[in-house]
Amino acid sequence: MEHLDNLERDGFVVVRGAVDAALVEELNGRIARFKQRNAKAASRNLDEHGRLSRVVNLHLVVDALTRLLTDNAAIAVCDRFFGEPTSLYTTLYYERGSEQALHRDTPVFATTPAERYMGVWVALDEVGDDNGPLMVVPGSHKLPPVDVQAIRREVFGDGPIDPLAPAGWSAYQAVVAAQCDAVGLSPRPVHVAPGDVIIWHPQLFHGGAPHAAARMRRSVVMHVTPKGVPVGHLDAFYDPSTARQSASWRYYRRGNRDIARFGHVDFGHAYKVRTWFLRKA
Ligand SMILES: O=C(O)CCC(=O)C(=O)O
Numbered sequence: 001m002e003h004l005d006n007l008e009r010d011g012f013v014v015v016r017g018a019v020d021a022a023l024v025e026e027l028n029g030r031i032a033r034f035k036q037r038n039a040k041a042a043s044r045n046l047d048e049h050g051r052l053s054r055v056v057n058l059h060l061v062v063d064a065l066t067r068l069l070t071d072n073a074a075i076a077v078c079d080r081f082f083g084e085p086t087s088l089y090t091t092l093y094y095e096r097g098s099e100q101a102l103h104r105d106t107p108v109f110a111t112t113p114a115e116r117y118m119g120v121w122v123a124l125d126e127v128g129d130d131n132g133p134l135m136v137v138p139g140s141h142k143l144p145p146v147d148v149q150a151i152r153r154e155v156f157g158d159g160p161i162d163p164l165a166p167a168g169w170s171a172y173q174a175v176v177a178a179q180c181d182a183v184g185l186s187p188r189p190v191h192v193a194p195g196d197v198i199i200w201h202p203q204l205f206h207g208g209a210p211h212a213a214a215r216m217r218r219s220v221v222m223h224v225t226p227k228g229v230p231v232g233h234l235d236a237f238y239d240p241s242t243a244r245q246s247a248s249w250r251y252y253r254r255g256n257r258d259i260a261r262f263g264h265v266d267f268g269h270a271y272k273v274r275t276w277f278l279r280k281a
Pocket residue numbers: 092094097098099100105119132133134135206207208209219221
């Protein structure tokens with residue numbers, strides 16, 4: 001499996017054309033319809049060009065998006081990495097570049113056991129330097145272990161750990177950034193065509209480049225794990241003894257895959273809408 005070897009070597013792999021062009025077209029059409037049918041709910045999330053940003057779990061109301069799990073040649077790489085079938089935990093949909101600073105996902109995808117998570121990024125548009133490509137730091141998944149307990153003491157002292165504390169997130173990312181600098185690892189953009197899929201290792205340092213162009217950058221990130229793996233946030237990351245031992249959500253089935261069931265769609269972490277208030281597309 002050459003893709004898996006590349007993933008282990010570089011911390012990410014690009015699987016070209018893993019999703020059929022016809023499926024990409026269908027999904028783009030369904031999402032456009034979702035926006036029309038839910039104009040009011042979506043409106044507060046749109047930018048000046050009418051583009052959605054960071055919509056969490058859109059697949060719960062645009063069911064065809066689950067085909068990015070069931071009809072995606074790249075998922076075989078995740079199955080091999082996990083050594084068991086890949087399930088869907090959550091998704092993130094963007095119509096513009098995320099412009100996120102370089103980071104590792106592990107503080108908010110703290111699985112038990114560790115490293116049972118992957119990011120699967122599906123391009124629904126052509127992405128080049130002007131429309132916010134994903135940035136990756138090849139080799140950053142192999143940096144020496146970080147002293148997470150030292151960061152915990154510095155940020156939280158003996159106090160409680162807020163699962164989403166910005167300081168707990170950024171202190172860890174700053175240490176990884178310093179490690180990259182120290183050994184000369186630097187970010188590079190990944191240019192993709194519709195249907196290409198980028199998979200990243202749980203420890204890959206990555207982010208989103210600035211998006212200057214008015215054109216869209218439609219993409220879906222699937223956060224995948226094996227079925228039943230609990231996923232915690234900063235509290236589980238900094239104090240694994242508090243982590244749940246099993247997932248607290250149920251799953252539903254699509255094709256031969258399992259998908260975590262949640263009750264709402266989150267628009268940019270600014271507001272949430274219950275799925276039954278949204279018109280499906
Ligand atoms: O899509 C992007 O620009 C970055 C996505 C990302 O960093 C993430 O989902 O963790």
